Amino acid sequence: MSHDAEPAAQVEYADFDQPNIARMYDYHLGGSANFAIDRTVAEQALRIAPTERDYCWANRSFLGRAVRTLLTEHGIDQFLDLGSGVPTVGNVHEIAHQYDPSARVAYVDWEAIACHHARHLLGPEEHRVTVTEADVCDPETVLNSAGVAGLLDFSRPIAVLAFGILDILPTTDGAGMVSRYRDACVPGSALAVSNNAQLSRTDQEVEGLRSLLADTSTPNLYMRTAEEVAALLPGYALLDPGVVPASLWRPDQPVTEQEAQRGNVYGAVGILP
Template identity: 35%
Template sequence: MLDFSKPSVARMYDHLLGGTDNYQVDRDACEELLKIAPSTRDLALVNRAFLVRAVRYLAQERGVRRFLDHGSGLPTSPNVHEVAQAVDPTCEVVYIDNDPVVSAHGRMSLAEDPTTTAVLEMDMRHTDDIFESPQVQRLLRGDRPVAALFVSVLHCIRDTDDPWGLVRRVAERLPAGSYMVVSQLASDDPELRAEITNFMDDVTGGNWGEVRSLSNVRRFFDGLELLEVEEQEPVEVSRWRPDSDLAPRQRTKEWIEYGGVALIK
C-alpha cells in the first residue's frame, strides 16, 4: 500500500524542477532541505540539463539508439525518449524505477508509443532480473551500443548495497562500445554530507542512500574512459559540454552534482 504521508525522492525532485506531480509533504520537505543547502533547486535544474545534453550527445554524435535509464523518476519533459527520438525516431528507451507512482505516470505518458519505449517497475539494484526482462533483452539484440543512465540516483543507494558494484555489473552486461552516464550528489564537507544524508533518510522513511565525497563518485568510473573532459576526471555537471558560455551553472558549492559520460571498452 502506498504511503503518501512521507515525502518521496522522486516527488521532491519533481517539485524542485517545477513539476506538479507532488504533494504538500514533498514541498515542505524541499523547503527544509533548501534551508540546509540553498542551491538545491539550481542543482536539480543543472542536473536535468546535463541529462538532456548527455542523451543528445550520445544520440547525435555517438550514434547511440538504445538507452537504459535506471531510477528514471517522474516523467519530466523533455525526457530521455523525447531527446533521443528528436535525433532519430527509432531510438529505444527502457525506463526503470521501483516507485509504483513513477511507473504509473511513465506508462500513461508513453502509452502512445509502446514500440520504442517501456517502463519497468523494478528495483535498479536487481541487475539480473532487469537484464532477463523481455524489454531489456530486446534492447540488447544485435550487440549494438547501449547507454546506461544512472543520473542523480545512486545517492539513493547505501554504501552497504555497493552502488559501485551495481554500475560495474551493468557495464559488464552491455555490449562493447556502450556508454555509462553517471551523476551523483557529492560534497567534500563531511559534516554537510552527514547532515543532508540524515535529513533525507529521516524524511523519506529510509528511502535514501548517501551523499558521497568526490573521490567516491570517481570510483563509479573505474575502468571506463571518460569523454569530453580535459582529464580523466568527473566534473560538476553544469561544466560538462555546456550549450553556451551563458548556459546555467551551479554557482554555490555546498554540494554539487558530480559526474560524466564514459565509454565502456
C-alpha cells in the first residue's frame, strides 16, 4: 500500500462527533468501521425512510456487476474509484482480482476513517491497489497524486467509478466534475455512475433524509431523474440497458419492479468511443 499517496491521512483527524455518510453507509451494509454517532443517525434514517438499507445494497451490488462487466466484457483492468468509501462488502479490488489478479484499483475518498480502514484491510498491495485521501472535486490533485498517477496508466483505458457520490457533492454540476476525469482518459475508457433517485420514497421521506444529512459532513442530497443521470455521461456510449434503477442493470437474479423501486438509485455505465 502506498502511504505516499495520503501524507495527511492520520486517523486522529477524523471527526468522531459528527455523523459521516461513509461510516453510516458502512453501518447499513453490516460493516464495523462506524461509531456510535453514525449508528444513531443511520438508525434515524431508517425510521424516516425504511428503504435506506435497500438503497445501500442496490447501489453496492450494482457496483460489483459494473466492475465485473467492464473487466470481463470490455477488458478494462484499471479502476479509479471516486468516493470509494469504507472498504466493505464487495470491494472493487476484490471483484476485479477474481477475474484478473493484475487489475489495478486506485481508491479515492476524503474520509479519514475510510482511508485508514482501507490501508489496514489491503495490506501489502502497493503494486495493485492504492488509497488516496483527497477531495474528488479537485481532479487535478487527484489525478496528479502518487496513488493515482503512480498506479494507473492513462495511456490505456481506465474505468472511472462514481457511485453514490455525485448526489452528495456541494456542486450539482456533476457532469462538469466528471468531465475533468473523462478528459484524462483515452477512448475505450469507461464511466460508471449511480445516483440517488426518488423512485419509491415519498416527499416526506426525502425531506426527512435531507434534514438528517444537513448535520453531516456531506449536507447535500441531490436526487436525479433518469434523464439527469444520462446527462452525467456526455460523450459516452451507454451500455445496455442504459439508465435504469440500479438493481435492473444486468441483474444476476430476477428482480421485481417493486424491488428495483425500493433501491431508489439509478445506475448507468458508458464507454468512451
